Structure formats: C-alpha cells, structure tokens
Amino acid sequence: MNPSQVNVIGMDLVAAVHKTGPDIATFVVSAIIIIAGAIGVVFSRNPVHAALSLVMTLFGVAVLFIEQQADFLAAVQIIVYAGAIVVLFLFVIMFLGVDRRENIAAEPLHWQRPLALVLMAAALAGVIALGVGSHWATGQQAVAGSTTAGGHSNVYLLGKSVFTTYLYAFEATAALLVIAVVGAVVLARRPSLPSVEPETDARGAAVSGQPGPDGGLHDAAPRGSAAQDASPADVRAGQSLVKEAGR
Amino acid sequence: MSVLGSFAGSSSTLVGGLPSSLAVDPLFSRGVHWQEVVIVIIRVLVAFGVLLGSVVMMIWFERKLISDMQSRIGPNRAGPWGLLQTLADGIKLFFKEDLVPNRSDRFVFKLAPYLTLVPALLIFSVVPVGGVVTVAGHTFELQVADPPMGILVVLAMSSISVYGVMLAGWASGSKYPLIGSVRASAQMISYEAALGLTVIAVVIVSGSLSTRAIVAHQAPAFWDWNVLRLGVVPFLIFVVAITAEMNRPPFDLVEAESELVGGFNTEYSSIRFALFYLAEFMGVITMSGVMVTLFFGGPDGPIPRFIPTSDLWFPSVWFLAKVFVFLFFYVWVRAALPRLRYDQLMDVGWKALIPLSLAWLLDVGAVIVWGWWALVVIAVEIALGGVLWRAFVVGSRRSEVAAIYPPIASRMLTVVPEPTAEEEQE
Numbered sequence: 001m002n003p004s005q006v007n008v009i010g011m012d013l014v015a016a017v018h019k020t021g022p023d024i025a026t027f028v029v030s031a032i033i034i035i036a037g038a039i040g041v042v043f044s045r046n047p048v049h050a051a052l053s054l055v056m057t058l059f060g061v062a063v064l065f066i067e068q069q070a071d072f073l074a075a076v077q078i079i080v081y082a083g084a085i086v087v088l089f090l091f092v093i094m095f096l097g098v099d100r101r102e103n104i105a106a107e108p109l110h111w112q113r114p115l116a117l118v119l120m121a122a123a124l125a126g127v128i129a130l131g132v133g134s135h136w137a138t139g140q141q142a143v144a145g146s147t148t149a150g151g152h153s154n155v156y157l158l159g160k161s162v163f164t165t166y167l168y169a170f171e172a173t174a175a176l177l178v179i180a181v182v183g184a185v186v187l188a189r190r191p192s193l194p195s196v197e198p199e200t201d202a203r204g205a206a207v208s209g210q211p212g213p214d215g216g217l218h219d220a221a222p223r224g225s226a227a228q229d230a231s232p233a234d235v236r237a238g239q240s241l242v243k244e245a246g247r
Numbered sequence: 248m249s250v251l252g253s254f255a256g257s258s259s260t261l262v263g264g265l266p267s268s269l270a271v272d273p274l275f276s277r278g279v280h281w282q283e284v285v286i287v288i289i290r291v292l293v294a295f296g297v298l299l300g301s302v303v304m305m306i307w308f309e310r311k312l313i314s315d316m317q318s319r320i321g322p323n324r325a326g327p328w329g330l331l332q333t334l335a336d337g338i339k340l341f342f343k344e345d346l347v348p349n350r351s352d353r354f355v356f357k358l359a360p361y362l363t364l365v366p367a368l369l370i371f372s373v374v375p376v377g378g379v380v381t382v383a384g385h386t387f388e389l390q391v392a393d394p395p396m397g398i399l400v401v402l403a404m405s406s407i408s409v410y411g412v413m414l415a416g417w418a419s420g421s422k423y424p425l426i427g428s429v430r431a432s433a434q435m436i437s438y439e440a441a442l443g444l445t446v447i448a449v450v451i452v453s454g455s456l457s458t459r460a461i462v463a464h465q466a467p468a469f470w471d472w473n474v475l476r477l478g479v480v481p482f483l484i485f486v487v488a489i490t491a492e493m494n495r496p497p498f499d500l501v502e503a504e505s506e507l508v509g510g511f512n513t514e515y516s517s518i519r520f521a522l523f524y525l526a527e528f529m530g531v532i533t534m535s536g537v538m539v540t541l542f543f544g545g546p547d548g549p550i551p552r553f554i555p556t557s558d559l560w561f562p563s564v565w566f567l568a569k570v571f572v573f574l575f576f577y578v579w580v581r582a583a584l585p586r587l588r589y590d591q592l593m594d595v596g597w598k599a600l601i602p603l604s605l606a607w608l609l610d611v612g613a614v615i616v617w618g619w620w621a622l623v624v625i626a627v628e629i630a631l632g633g634v635l636w637r638a639f640v641v642g643s644r645r646s647e648v649a650a651i652y653p654p655i656a657s658r659m660l661t662v663v664p665e666p667t668a669e670e671e672q673e
Contacts, residue, residue, distance in 0.1 A: 048355065048417065055410070072456075075399035083406025083439070087413065087432055094417055094429065153395055155456060 026067045033060035047093045051086055058082045072155045273379065274387035286387055291372075294391045298371055302528045306333045309528070309578045316582040337521060345517040350420030359418060360515070360522035363411030366404035367529040373400045373458045374536040375545050377563035388459055389546075389563060397457040398446055401537050405442070405492055409435045411526070412494070412511050419514035427510035430500050430589065437593060438491040441600035445481040445488065448604075448611045449473050449541050462545035474542040477611060482542045484604045489538065491596065493530045495577060497584040500592060535573035536566075543569050598639055606632065 033056060040053025058081045065074035107113070162170050274283055307322065307330055314321025322329030347353055377389030394400060409432050416428020450456055452473065453464040465472045474482045491498040507513070512523045539545055546562030554561070587595070606628045613621035 046352070048352070048414075052355070052414075071394060071396040072399070075396040075403050078403035079399065079406050079443075083403065083409065084436065087406075087409055087436060090413060090417075091429070091432060094425070153455065155395075 023067065026063065030060040030063040030067070033057070033063070048090065051089050051093065054089075055082050055086050058086070070154060072158055274385065276386075282385060286385060290387075290389075290391050294371060294376075295368070298368065298529060298532065299525075301532055302525055303333045303337075305528045305532055305574060306524075308574065309581070312575070312578045313582050316579070340521040341518055343517040345519065346514070348420055348514050351514065352418040352420065355414050355418035356514075357519070359411050359415035360519045360526070361411075362414065363408055363526040364522050364529070366408040366411075367526045367533055370401050370404045370533040371529075371536065373397055374533065374540055375459050375462050376536070376566050377546050377560070378558070380559045382559075390459065393457055393459045395457060397455070397459070398450065398461065398537075398541070399456055402439070402443055402446060406435075406439055408526075408530070411523075415515065415523070416511035419511075421514050423507045423509075424511050424513045427507045427513070431494060431511060434494070434498065434500065434592060434596075435492055437596040438488045438600070441484055441596065441604045442488040442492060444601070444604035444608050445485040446541065448477055448481045448608050451608075451611055451615065452476060458540050458545075462540055462547065465544040466547050469544065469547075472542060472544045472547070477542075478607070480607050481604065481611075482538075484600050484607070485538065485541065487595070488600060489534050490577075490580070491592070493527070493534055495527075495531065496581040497586050498592060499586060500589055531574065531577050532570070535570045535577070538573055539566060539569040545569075602632065602635060 037053045037055075037057030037060060040056065041050045044050035044053055058077060062074040062077040062082075065071070065077060274286060277283075310332070311321045311329065322332035325331040325335040347356055372391035373394065375388065375390040375393075379386060379388050412431040412435070413428045416424040416426075416431070419425070449461060453461040455461065455464070461473075465476075469475070494500075512520060515523060546566040548562065548565035550557055550561045552558075609628065610621060610625055613624040617624075
C-alpha cells in the first residue's frame with residue numbers, strides 16, 4: 001500500500017463521511033445532550049445536580065470534537081474538564097455543605113434576570129446576523145487547516161502548532177497558570193503561628209501560654225504560681241471562646 | 248528530522264497496512280457496509296460477554312486463591328470447586344430488597360453504580376486482545392475499537408470513574424459513605440497525575456496514541472517491550488498508580504472496613520451493590536490488560552507455526568497469559584500487604600510518584616533527542632531531587648499546627664482535662 005493510497009483512505013473517508021446521515025445524526029444527538037445539560041446547569045435546584053449537568057454538556061462537546069476529527073481535544077476535554085475540574089467543583093460543594101436544594105425563585109438582584117435575557121437575545125442576534133450576513137462561516141473544520149492534514153495524526157499537528165507557531169502564547173498561558181496557583185496558595189495561607197503546642201508546666205498540666213490564633217482570646221496574664229492553679233479552667237474557658245470565635 | 252518529527256512521525260511502521268499515526272482499523276479500509284457493521288456488533292457482544300464471564304471467574308479465583316494463602320478452603324459448595332459460587336451470590340443479590348435510604352438523593356443514588364461500571368467496560372474496548380486477523384476476506388483487529396486517541400480513552404475513563412464512587416458516597420446521605428467518597432476522590436485525583444506522566448513516556452517511545460500502534464511497536468521480541476525499553480521505573484510507577492486508582496489493596500482506604508463500615512457503598516444493597524462489586528473486579532481485569540498493552544507487548548509473543556491457524560488465536564493466548572500473571576499479582580498483593588495510612592497514601596502519591604515520574608519522563612525525552620547528553624539532564628535532576636528532598640525534610644520538621652486553620656489547630660492541641668468533682672460543683 002503506497003502513501004497515496006493511505007492518503008486516499010485517510011482523507012477521502014473523512015470527506016465522504018462528512019455531512020452525511022450519520023454525521024448529522026451525531027451532531028443532532030450531541031447538540032441535544034449539550035443543550036439539555038446546559039439547561040440543567042441553570043435550572044437545577046441542587047448544586048450537585050447542576051455540576052452533573054455540566055459534565056453532560058462537556059461530554060456532548062467532546063462528541064462534537066470527535067465528529068470534527070479533533071480526537072485529542074475530545075480526550076483532553078474529558079480528562080481535564082470532566083475528570084478534574086468538575087470533580088473539584090463537587091469537592092467544594094460537598095465540603096462546604098452547600099449541597100442542599102435552593103429556591104431558585106428567590107432573587108437577590110431584581111434586575112438580573114431581565115438583563116440576562118436582553119444580553120442573551122443581543123448575543124444570539126449578533127451571532128445569527130454574522131452567520132447570515134458575513135463570510136465568516138466557511139464550513140471549515142479549523143482555521144489552521146485540516147485536523148488530519150498530510151496523513152499526520154491530530155496530536156502531531158496540534159503539538160507542532162502549539163510548540164512552533166503558538167509557542168509564546170502557550171508558554172505565557174503556562175506561566176499564567178503557575179502564577180495563579182502560587183497566588184492561590186499565598187492567599188489561602190494564614191499567617192503562621194509562633195507555636196500553639198501545649199506546654200507542660202511544672203505540675204504537668206497543659207497550659208496554653210502562647211498568644212492564641214484568634215487574637216489572644218485565651219492569652220492570659222503571665223502564668224505565675226497563682227495562675228497555675230486556675231490554668232485548667234482557664235484553658236477550658238479559652239477553649240469555649242475559641243469555639244465561639246470559630247463559629 | 249526535527250524533535251517533533253521524531254515525536255510522532257518516526258514510527259511509521261505499518262499497522263495492518265496503515266501508518267500508525269492514523270491507525271484506522273483495517274476493517275474500515277473499504278468503507279462501511281453492513282458486513283462491517285455486523286463485525287463491529289459481534290466484536291462488542293463478544294467482548295462484553297467475555298469480560299462479564301471473566302469477572303465471574305476472577306471473583307472466584309480471588310476468593311479461592313486468598314483462601315489458599317490464608318490456609319482456608321474458600322468457596323466449595325456451589326458447583327465443582329465452588330466455581331458457581333459467584334453465580335449463586337449474584338442470584339441472591341438480585342433477589343434482595345433494593346433499599347434506597349430515606350435521606351438519600353434518589354436519582355444520583357441510583358445513577359452512581361452505573362457511573363462506576365460503564366467506564367470499567369469502556370476501558371476494555373481499546374485493549375488489543377489479539378492480533379490482526381483475516382476471516383472470510385475481512386481483515387480486522389481483535390479489539391472492540393481502535394480510535395486514534397487510543398490510550399487517552401483509558402485515562403479519560405479512569406478519571407470519569409471517580410464520579411461513581413464520589414456520588415455514591417454523597418448521595419447516600421450518610422456519614423461514613425461520605426468520608427469514604429471524599430477519600431476516594433482525593434486519592435484518585437492525586438494518582439491520576441503520576442498515571443498520566445508514565446503513559447506519556449510510553450507514548451513518546453511508541454510515537455502514537457493508538458493502543459494497536461503501541462502494541463505493534465513492541466512487536467519483535469521481549470527486549471523491545473516498553474517495560475525494558477523505558478527502564479523498569481515507569482512500569483513500577485504505573486502499577487502503584489493504577490492500583491491506587493482502582494482502590495485496590497493496599498490502597499483501599501475508600502472502603503476501609505475497620506474505619507468506615509463499608510466505605511462509599513455502605514448504604515447500597517441488592518443489584519446496585521452487585522454492580523459496584525462487578526465494577527471493582529472488572530477494573531482489575533481491564534487495568535491488567537492496559538498494563539500488558541502498555542508495557543508487555545500486549546498479544547506479542549512467539550507463535551508456534553506448526554499448529555494450523557495459530558496465527559489467528561495464539562496472540563490472544565499470550566495476552567491472556569500475561570493478564571493472568573497480573574491478576575495473580577493483585578490477589579497476592581491483597582493477601583500480603585496491609586492497608587496504608589491516609590497521610591502515607593498522599594505522601595507516596597505527591598512526594599514520591601509525581602516527581603519521579605516527571606523526572607523519568609524528562610530522561611526518556613532527553614535520551615531520545617540528545618542521546619548521551621541526557622546524562623547532563625539526569626545530573627541536573629538528581630541535584631534538583633536533592634533540593635526537593637531537603638524541602639520535604641524541612642517541611643516535615645515544621646510544626647504541623649501552622650499548616651492547619653488556627654482555631655481548628657488549637658482546638659485539637661489544647662488539652663482539656665476532665666472536670667473534677669469540685670469544679671463541677673462550682
């Protein structure tokens with residue numbers, strides 16, 4: 001089998017399959033999945049259900065990527081978005097305990113929904129106007145050329161353009177993400193404490209002789225012999241105050 | 248040839264008559280007619296049936312083998328050597344009452360078992376279980392599907408299987424399942440990074456994502472298998488990571504019976520519990536198949552030509568034999584190793600496996616691109632590894648308290664003595 005035949009199988013199969021019955025059926029089914037998922041995200045009362053609907057939408061988008069011969073993007077879509085990001089969403093939802101039903105009829109901002117409707121209508125009108133009136137919609141799979149040009153795999157072409165043409169954008173994005181992570185760590189970090197390990201005094205009772213994390217709520221007077229007698233109760237009082245502060 | 252050329256283009260070995268970079272199943276080389284559709288359907292049905300049958304056998308095998316290792320007899324009532332025990336258990340579970348807890352989220356509770364089972368099934372679809380065969384003029388590969396993204400399907404599905412465990416625990420509306428599911432999701436996300444990095448190392452030397460091409464690239468003899476070609480380290484990392492990903496012992500903190508009752512599936516009964524059980528053992532089989540595919544040449548092995556038609560089926564025998572070794576290994580590990588502590592589990596994942604797999608990946612790339620100059624890279628990595636190790640030591644010496652949210656920390660460490668009688672009177 002010579003290279004030209006390979007090319008025929010690789011490319012003409014794609015061309016033949018494209019815009020045929022199965023192709024349109026795939027598009028319609030995945031579009032329904034995407035839209036149903038998107039509606040579910042907006043209208044679910046339970047945040048966990050909303051997150052699951054988001055997964056459904058991401059799956060539909062992945063199917064559309066496959067249908068456009070962009071296999072690698074489809075796999076990355078599942079691995080990164082469905083497999084990592086939405087899992088983290090769910091993590092946060094479960095940990096913060098916000099996983100209860102909400103009354104979505106309640107409206108904190110009264111002008112929010114009308115404004116959203118107006119903006120959505122404007123955006124939709126813009127997209128339709130551009131689709132009808134301009135020559136932007138060319139029917140091409142990608143502006144950078146075919147996703148399987150020259151008999152190369154999708155990953156090869158993607159890797160080549162990312163590491164040559166778009167290298168600076170790629171590296172800048174990587175740097176941005178690293179900076180974001182470092183920033184998140186810095187913001188989430190509390191100022192470290194000198195030490196709140198229990199110190200053992202002469203009597204063996206544990207006392208808390210250091211400034212507390214809560215602004216010195218149980219930072220009592222320097223502990224002399226008189227203070228030692230009161231120390232367990234003192235600690236317990238401090239403890240309850242800490243609990244109050246913790247709420 | 249540029250670096251990228253050697254990345255994806257170098258292995259232009261033909262796989263079933265097509266370049267590995269495209270890796271289209273030769274079945275579709277003449278277009279798609281009803282014969283091809285029938286062949287695909289047969290492949291799906293056979294794979295499904297064989298997989299379910301082997302799961303049943305695997306459950307029996309594990310129980311029997313563990314019994315042997317523990318000087319017990321094990322199942323011996325239903326059928327010869329207790330072979331039908333799993334079937335009996337399945338029928339019993341099927342007729343049990345299907346409980347849905349009152350405080351559960353009913354929809355998600357019912358959905359979760361399928362979210363664990365379906366990824367385990369789908370992973371098997373890309374595993375090549377045999378060679379390329381020609382039957383009645385139709386040439387096709389003995390695997391359900393050979394998509395161009397191949398091995399990425401395995402990663403994607405293993406990351407999706409987090410949902411089943413996580414949602415099962417959450418939807419139960421109960422304490423221990425929730426703890427189990429939170430552990431599970433943290434564990435699976437942590438080990439996914441190491442898993443992905445080792446898979447990348449395999450993909451770099453194979454030059455393709457397609458599982459068929461990865462297998463074909465290890466073809467000539469066993470010294471071409473990736474386990475030797477990559478150095479043994481990526482394989483070891485992969486074994487540990489995949490075991491943690493499947494929540495098998497010694498990484499089964501998800502269902503730590505001594506701490507969590509039954510873990511994420513505590514509230515499940517009847518057929519839904521059976522589905523979780525099925526998915527776990529199916530995961531063992533499919534992941535063993537993935538390991539054989541990635542590191543041990545898949546169905547590669549010497550074929551005895553003197554047996555007629557051995558070309559067609561003998562590669563599958565090799566595949567089964569290799570998978571069986573791993574199945575035995577998993578049962579053995581379960582019988583031999585105690586469960587890790589949760590902080591040890593996280594330490595192994597983040598502090599050992601991820602840096603090691605990243606460094607090894609760089610080594611593999613450097614050797615391919617620079618040859619002997621890769622020794623420079625290795626030296627730099629060793630130096631950086633020393634710095635990292637020092638950082639871990641310094642970090643572990645620091646007071647643990649500072650790392651925890653202060654009120655919680657002081658609550659944990661402030662010792663509150665029991666009130667004495669006279670204090671009570673006050």
